[in-house]
Amino acid sequence: MAEQDEAAKTGVDVAVGTTIDGMEVGADGPEMDSTFRHSYSRDQAILIRRLRRIEGQVRGIERMIERREYCIDILQQTAALRAAVDSVALLILEDHVQGCVRTAAEEGDADRYIEEVLDVVRRALGKPVRNPRV
Numbered sequence: 001m002a003e004q005d006e007a008a009k010t011g012v013d014v015a016v017g018t019t020i021d022g023m024e025v026g027a028d029g030p031e032m033d034s035t036f037r038h039s040y041s042r043d044q045a046i047l048i049r050r051l052r053r054i055e056g057q058v059r060g061i062e063r064m065i066e067r068r069e070y071c072i073d074i075l076q077q078t079a080a081l082r083a084a085v086d087s088v089a090l091l092i093l094e095d096h097v098q099g100c101v102r103t104a105a106e107e108g109d110a111d112r113y114i115e116e117v118l119d120v121v122r123r124a125l126g127k128p129v130r131n132p133r134v
Helices: 002-010 039-066 071-106 110-124
Strands: 018-020 023-026 029-031
Touching: 039 071, 071 110
Parallel strands: none
Antiparallel strands: 018 023, 023 029
16 A cells, blocks of 8 residues: 555555566566665655656656757756766765665675666766676
8 A cells, every 4th residue: 555655645556476687677667686675765745746857857758859959058958967967866875875785795606786877877978898898
């Protein structure tokens, strides 16, 4: 019941037992293995709120283009949009490092998680990934 209430609040409707790309999806999302958990769960409401605000920013930029507003004003809004997306990504990254990576380190499985974080940061910075997964 609490899961349904949370899904209603966030607008996310995921049935327990559903699969996405072979991963079982439950109340907490995809389960990759028995030790995996979503560290961002504690910030989920904040993340959803920020994403909805970003969605509104995108619609606002779309309206600006439809109204043929001044290019510089649109560019300023796209810069604000990029900053908002980066803010969401940073919050998820912080939660991942403080939760998932810390847990993996405590369990002696940190290397895989650390390399995964570094790969994501490299991609975000436009740098090549050292050990691409096949």
